[in-house]
Amino acid sequence: MLIAGGGLVGLTTALVLRHHGVDVTLVEKRATTSPQPKARRFHVRSLEIFRELGLAETVHEAARDLADHDCMAVGKTLAEAEQLPPWRPSGAGESMDVSPELPCLVAQNVLEPVLRQAAQDAGADIRFSTALTSFEQDADGVVAELADSGLRASYLVAADGARSPVRSALGIGRSGRGAIGEDSVNVYFRADLADVVRGREFNICQIQHPDAPGGLASVDGRLNWVFMTPGGDVDRDWPALLRTALGVPAPDLEVMSVLPWRPEMLVADRYSSGRVHLAGDAAHVMPPFAAVGANTGIADAHNLGWKLAAVLSGAAAPSLLDSYDAERRPAGWFAADQSSRRATDLTAAPDPTLAHPFVLAAGGFQYPAGAISGGPAEGGEAEPVTEFAPAGRVGTRIPHRWLDTARTKSTVDLAGPGWALAVADDPQRWRPGGIPVHRLDVDFLGAGEGVLIRPDDVVAWRGTDPTAPANVLEKLLHA
Incomplete structure (x- = not known):
């Protein structure tokens, strides 16, 4: 390869x-x-x-350097910025426990x-x-x-x-849509701002100063930063503009690189x-x-x-x-x-027609067709987009559920690099053709049901016929 x-x-x-x-x-x-x-x-x-x-x-x-920098912030300058409250899911029954892993900034x-x-x-x-x-x-x-x-x-x-x-x-x-919005410039710079941001740590800070608008992104939360500002002109007095955006003298400020770009x-x-x-x-x-x-x-x-x-x-x-x-x-x-379709304004109200953030974060997109059997293109149940409601539908990543009290093994761990079969049934009834069978007591499987899980954790088939998985696997691999 x-x-x-x-x-x-x-x-x-x-x-x-x-x-x-x-x-x-x-x-x-x-x-x-x-x-x-x-x-x-x-x-x-x-x-x-x-x-x-x-x-x-x-x-x-x-x-680890950005472990505490998951919030957003907004202010006229960095010195005046305030943290926004962290986003939390809304709606009854929604849980933050969507994965065996936490996201990270690196x-x-x-x-x-x-x-x-x-x-x-x-x-x-x-x-x-x-x-x-x-x-x-x-x-x-x-x-x-x-x-x-x-x-x-x-x-x-x-x-x-x-x-x-x-x-x-x-x-x-x-x-696609091609170029979206206006030209911008990313300025990668170094300055020790640890004391300035302490207690207001952030991932991105929206700077609203009329002479230096943009977004300040933490690279390591202390010395390294990226300032994203509108306009395609790269020949500007960047140290002066940055100090305006920061609202502090930053005597050690050093511009590392200036890159023009336009979102596409x-x-x-x-x-x-x-x-x-x-x-x-x-x-x-x-x-x-x-x-x-x-x-x-x-x-x-x-x-x-x-x-x-x-x-x-x-x-x-x-x-x-x-x-x-x-x-x-x-x-x-x-x-x-x-x-x-998403806005750069951190203070804007969320658009209810957009996909739920967990759908994007947890691989919630549903494959309509492909190496699956019984997906949406064949009349299978469609996965919602504006809400996060994983249920083991065909063409989606298997929902995360802990399989032990110590919370060390998840349903996401069942497959990869091989295939797996998860059943809410007596495993002896199933003839999966050499696929490992796991009996689960989880809310997304009804009595007698099984799901065939691909090596990439995607549900390839769902049903109650114990003879089907082997036949489905053969068809998917050799059609």
Whole structure:
């Protein structure tokens, strides 16, 4: 397997493939991982994926500097800003216990080196300073030309960013709203502001000063910060503007980089072309307002990884890979649309027509079709979007329920890297064809019911026929 791109998604793809026993080579044209903070919020679904890979504790440790910075704040300047109350779910019966893992804030430039080391430790061949210059594919694989050599692989995963050369070479277009809003500038700077923010720690602080409006994001909660401000002009007196926004002298302030950008919503018209598959920003770009861009890419890797492994091992026919586009392209569009519709004003009233935040955070998007049986496209029950009400519907991630009093094992842990069958019944009645069977006493399964769980924790089938799981699995893998 060959992966082009050594960012968050490429490295996660390498980890998932190694988790399934696949030999992996990853190439990245840059000399090192990202020097920019970029993505910072990782939702519970991403942490569940890292949990399966044995990395959740490592990721949480990397996030320790921002462990207390989950609130938002608003003020004319940082010095005058006040914390907003933390968001809590509304409505009877809603619970914060939606996952075995907590979300975390960790800057991309902190997390990527952790993932790179983990991928190397897992046996992946990680090659930075190595550009993919061209490639060709045939019936048997992909021939890649690298800057210093050649390589043949069974498949190529393009995790090579929003301007993906691989996507361009394939001639795959993109659709969506395109540019959204006005040009902006991200200013990455250093200043010791620990005393200024103490007791008012935040993830993002909305600055409302008329001469320096924008958003201040914590990178480590003390020394490193990103100021996001409207306007495309990068030639400004940034130290003066920043001190205006901060409302304090900040004598040690140092501007590290200034990056112009404009939020966009674009999704690839195809995620797959022959033996090449797009993932992450190569497949979808979206505004940062819902903090789901990197998380959506990590879910791409999790979905694609087990399918590639199944095909490469001979456990599944190559046609299984068609389900990657059928599942992840609608998921990417959903995430990009939700991001595009969200406002940057932290004081604005929430839009009741938007997806419930837990739907975004806990991987609550329902696949309409793909490697599932009895999903919405076949008349199955649809998952609600504006409320968070997971019930083990086909095409959704299995609902989290603790399986022991010590709260160490969750229903989310039942599958991966293999399949699992969970039943509210006598396991001896079920003939799952070699799939491990788990008897559960959970509220989302009725008496005599069972759910077939894929390696990526998605419910592939639900029913009461003990002979069905083996037949469904065979159909899904070899249709």
